[in-house]
Amino acid sequence: MNFLRIRGALIRRARLDWLPPIIREERFLGVSVASSLAFVFFGRSIMERLVDPLWLTLIFAWLFVAVLGSALGVARQAHHLALRLGEPYGTLILTLAATSIEVISISGVMLHGANNPTLARDTIFAVVMIILNGMVGLSLLVGGWRHREQNYNLQGANAYLSVIIPLSVLSLVLPNFTVTTAGPTLSRLQEAFLGLVTAGLYAIFLGIQTGRHRGYFTLGEIDNPPASTQPSGHRLAWQIFLLLAYIVPVAYLAEQLARPIDHLIEEVHAPAPLGGLIIAILVVTPETISAVRAAGANRLQRSVNISLGSVLATVSLTIPSMMVISHLTGRELVLGLQNADLLMLPLTLLVSIVTFGSGRTNILQGAVHFVLFAAYLVLVFQG
Numbered sequence: 001m002n003f004l005r006i007r008g009a010l011i012r013r014a015r016l017d018w019l020p021p022i023i024r025e026e027r028f029l030g031v032s033v034a035s036s037l038a039f040v041f042f043g044r045s046i047m048e049r050l051v052d053p054l055w056l057t058l059i060f061a062w063l064f065v066a067v068l069g070s071a072l073g074v075a076r077q078a079h080h081l082a083l084r085l086g087e088p089y090g091t092l093i094l095t096l097a098a099t100s101i102e103v104i105s106i107s108g109v110m111l112h113g114a115n116n117p118t119l120a121r122d123t124i125f126a127v128v129m130i131i132l133n134g135m136v137g138l139s140l141l142v143g144g145w146r147h148r149e150q151n152y153n154l155q156g157a158n159a160y161l162s163v164i165i166p167l168s169v170l171s172l173v174l175p176n177f178t179v180t181t182a183g184p185t186l187s188r189l190q191e192a193f194l195g196l197v198t199a200g201l202y203a204i205f206l207g208i209q210t211g212r213h214r215g216y217f218t219l220g221e222i223d224n225p226p227a228s229t230q231p232s233g234h235r236l237a238w239q240i241f242l243l244l245a246y247i248v249p250v251a252y253l254a255e256q257l258a259r260p261i262d263h264l265i266e267e268v269h270a271p272a273p274l275g276g277l278i279i280a281i282l283v284v285t286p287e288t289i290s291a292v293r294a295a296g297a298n299r300l301q302r303s304v305n306i307s308l309g310s311v312l313a314t315v316s317l318t319i320p321s322m323m324v325i326s327h328l329t330g331r332e333l334v335l336g337l338q339n340a341d342l343l344m345l346p347l348t349l350l351v352s353i354v355t356f357g358s359g360r361t362n363i364l365q366g367a368v369h370f371v372l373f374a375a376y377l378v379l380v381f382q383g
Contacts, residue, residue, distance in 0.1 A: 026073070026242060028069045028070070028072075028073055029070075029073060029242070029245060029246060029249075031066065031069060032066055032069065032070045032073070032246065032249035032250075032253070033249060035062070035063075035066040035249070035253060036248075036249050036252050036253060039252070039253070039256045040252075043256065046059060047059075047259050050259060050260060050263045051263075051267070056260060056263055056264070056267075059260055060257075060260040060261075060264065063253055063256055063257045063260060064257065064278070064282070066249070066253050067105070067249075067250055067253045067254055067257060067282050068281075068282055068285060070246050070247075070249045070250045070253065071098075071101050071246075071250055071282055071283065071285065071286050072285070072286050072289075073242070073246035074097050074098075074101060074243060074246045074247055074250065074286065075097065075098070075286030075287065075289075075290065076286075077097075077239055077240075077242045077243040077246060078093045078097040078243060079290065080239050081093050081236075081239055081240070081243070084236065084239075092206070092209065092210070092309065095287070095306065095309040095310050095312075095313045096313060096317075097243065097247075098283055098284070098286065098287050098310055098313070099310075099313040099314060099317050099318055100247065101247070101250050101282075101283055102123070102127065102279075102283040102314065102318050103317070103318055103321045103322070104247070104250055104251045104254055105123075105250070105254040105257075105279045105282060105283060106119065106120050106123050106279060106318070106322060107322075107325055108251065108252075108254035108255035108256075108257070108258060109254065109255070109257065109258040109261060109275065109279060110258075110322075110325070110331060116272070116275065117331065117332040117333055117334040118272065118273075118276075118334045119275055119276055119279075120276075120318075120319075120322040120326075120333060120335075121172065121276070121333075121334055121335050121336070121337070122272070122273045122275065122276025122277070123275075123276035123277075123279045123280050123283075124171075124172070124276075124314055124315070124318055124319060124322075125172060125273075125276065125337060125341055125345070126273070126276045126277045126279075126280035126281075127280045127283060127284055127310070127311070127314050127318075128168065128311055128314065128315070128345070128348070129344065129348065129372075129373065129376040130280055130281070130284045130288075130373070131284060131287075131288075131307055131310050131311050131314075132307070132311060132348050132349075132352055132369070133348055133369045133370065133372040133373035133376060134284075134288070134369075134370070134373040135284065135287070135288045135291050135292070135306075135307050135310075136291075136307050136352070136355070136366070136369045137366045137367070137368070137369030137370030137371075137372070137373055138288070138292050138366070138370065139291050139292050139294075139295035139300075139303045139307065139366070140295065140355075140361050140362070140363065140365050140366025140369065141363055141366035141367065141370060142292055142295050142296045142366075143295035143296060143298065143300055143303070143361065143366075144361065144362045144363030144364075144365075144366055145363055146296055146298070147298050148362065148363075149360050149361070149362050150295070150298060150300040150360065150361050150362075151219065151300065151301075151359060151360055152219060152300045152301045152304045152356075152359060152360075152361070153215075153216055153217065153218065153219050153301055153304075153359070154356070154357075154358070154359040155213070155216040156216035156217040156218075156301075156304070156305070157304055157308065157356035158356070159205065159208065159209075159213070159216055159217075160304075160308035160309065160311075160312055160356075161308070161349075161352060161353060161356060163201050163202070163205050163312055163316070164308065164311050164312050164315060164349070165349050165353075167197070167198055167201065167312075167315040167316060167319075168311075168315050168345060168349060169345075169346075169349075170194060170197065171194060171198070171315055171319045171335055172335060172336065172337050172345060173336065173337060173342065173345065173346075174186075174336075175334075175335045175336030176336035176337070176338075176342065178190060183334065183336075184334055184335065184336020184337075184338065185332075185333070185334055185335065185336070186335065191323050194319070194320070194323070195320040195323060195324075198315065198316045198317075198319060198320050199316070199320060201316065202312070202313075202316035202317065205312065205316075217301075217305055218301065219300075219301035254279075254282075261275045261278060262275075271380060271381055273380050274380060274381075277380055284310070287306050287307075287310050290302075290306055291303040291306040291307050294306065300361065304356070308356075319335070340379045341379070344372070344375070344376055344379065347372065348372055351368060351369065351372065355368075355369065
């Protein structure tokens with residue numbers, strides 16, 4: 001009996017059961033803060049050794065895990081707030097939190113790394129490819145495998161795509177065909193027009209999502225979350241504080257991540273789009289976990305809201321934000337896609353129209369999207 005009690009005590013200690021629940025749940029915040037302080041006080045000496053491949057790998061892995069863990073913390077706090085507010089407000093909070101991380105991460109790498117005018121474009125395109133092909137494909141594969149067919153609100157999906165498609169083409173394809181400026185860029189007037197259009201359409205979309213046509217974005221199973229996902233007892237103000245507390249390390253550590261990414265691309269001669277892909281993975285991972293879990297639990301409507309809502313927020317908010325930042329800092333911004341990417345975007349949008357055109361999904365649609373995601377990854381390294 002004594003042996004069993006000792007064994008039980010050791011297991012509880014290993015699981016940190018002896019700590020208060022709030023500390024156990026938010027323990028990664030300590031890791032994020034400690035990592036930030038380490039780079040505040042010792043950042044110069046740490047970065048001086050990046051010429052060593054082993055050290056470069058170690059520092060890159062450290063920063064990547066720290067930023068990713070902080071991003072997951074942001075997503076978790078947004079999820080708590082989402083459960084308090086219900087749909088579609090919950091999904092809106094999650095997508096806006098992810099978009100904030102996206103803007104912060106791109107800005108940090110763009111402003112403090114080497115001048116890379118295509119970084120924002122590569123990141124935004126990577127986010128679109130990861131979500132519309134990787135996230136959607138994996139969600140439909142998991143949901144279709146477990147539940148054969150799944151339903152979603154067709155009107156809501158159509159509303160998302162009706163805004164995503166024109167804004168994606170105007171932002172990432174049109175710059176290749178304008179003649180006012182050289183290269184795949186836009187003039188000041190064209191950028192101002194694009195910014196007003198994206199902000200205006202997103203405002204109208206929010207109006208129908210949260211008010212006039214709120215029912216487009218709900219389905220029976222998401223109005224009442226399972227008992228296991230009921231919001232914690234933390235006060236609303238405390239959850240907002242934790243949300244902000246996780247965002248601050250993301251902003252600082254993403255800035256530090258710029259140096260390893262630059263070394264990876266310049267010294268190791270990695271493909272230039274790899275930087276955008278790395279940032280996109282950091283941004284999209286929390287939402288991917290939420291979307292896939294929702295689809296696996298037969299709550300496809302929430303998965304669709306997360307997936308399409310994330311793409312919409314990226315093209316509606318991230319692109320105008322990066323245009324403003326580029327003007328304020330004097331950094332060149334290239335938006336027009338090139339080479340194979342110019343084909344992959346319309347192909348993805350076309351397949352998305354077919355996938356979200358019936359109100360039902362199955363495993364085949366997931367497989368098609370996942371094949372497109374695999375093709376995108378191949379083109380990143382051998383375009």
